[in-house]
Structures are given as C-alpha cells and as structure tokens.
C-alpha cells in the first residue's frame with residue numbers, strides 16, 4: 001500500500017523525469033496559484049465529506065488533499081523533513 005512517504009518519492013521522481021501525460025507534471029507547471037486553489041478545493045471537499053458523506057468518501061477526499069499538498073511542497077522545493085520537523 002502507498003504511504004505519504006512513498007507517494008512523495010513517486011511524485012518527486014515524476015517531477016524530475018517529466019513523463020509524457022503526467023497530470024502531476026502538468027499541475028506542477030501551472031504553478032503555486034493553481035496548486036493553492038486545488039489545496040483549498042480538496043480541503044473544502046474534506047469538510048463536506050466529513051459533514052455529509054461516508055467514511056470511504058471522506059478517506060478518498062483526504063487522500064486527494066494529501067496529494068495536492070505534496071505537489072505544493074514539490075513546487076516550493078520543500079522535502080518531507082522540512083515539514084516533519086514541525087510535527
């Protein structure tokens with residue numbers, strides 16, 4: 001099963017290798033403004049799912065929020081340690 005760390009490694013590799021058709025690369029190239037909107041959108045969907053939807057739907061929305069947060073981290077050049085040291 002994928003973890004936060006293994007997804008971050010995968011996305012780091014995608015951004016470095018820039019494979020054809022990668023949604024991550026396309027989103028990365030759009031920049032911080034686009035990524036910020038995705039983070040906000042997914043955060044809102046997490047809230048709505050927590051209020052009104054199933055555990056499974058909530059878990060899926062949380063996974064998407066984690067994904068977009070990671071793409072933002074990569075765009076700003078942050079690594080896992082930069083974040084973990086604040087936990």
Ligand SMILES: N=c1c2ncn([C@@H]3O[C@H](COP(=O)(O)OP(=O)(O)OP(=O)(O)O)[C@@H](O)[C@H]3O)c2ncn1[C@@H]1O[C@H](COP(=O)(O)O)[C@@H](O)[C@H]1O
Pocket residue numbers: 010011014021022023024025063064067068
């Ligand atoms: N985990 C994710 C992931 N989570 C969310 N998303 C993106 O976030 C969007 C969220 O879906 P929504 O339903 O909220 O939005 P949507 O309306 O369908 O999509 P938009 O029109 O808003 O882009 C998805 O459509 C994906 O574009 C993800 N995109 C990729 N991954 C993983 O990232 C890795 C690299 O993916 P690629 O770069 O696409 O190869 C792979 O392991 C993927 O599984």
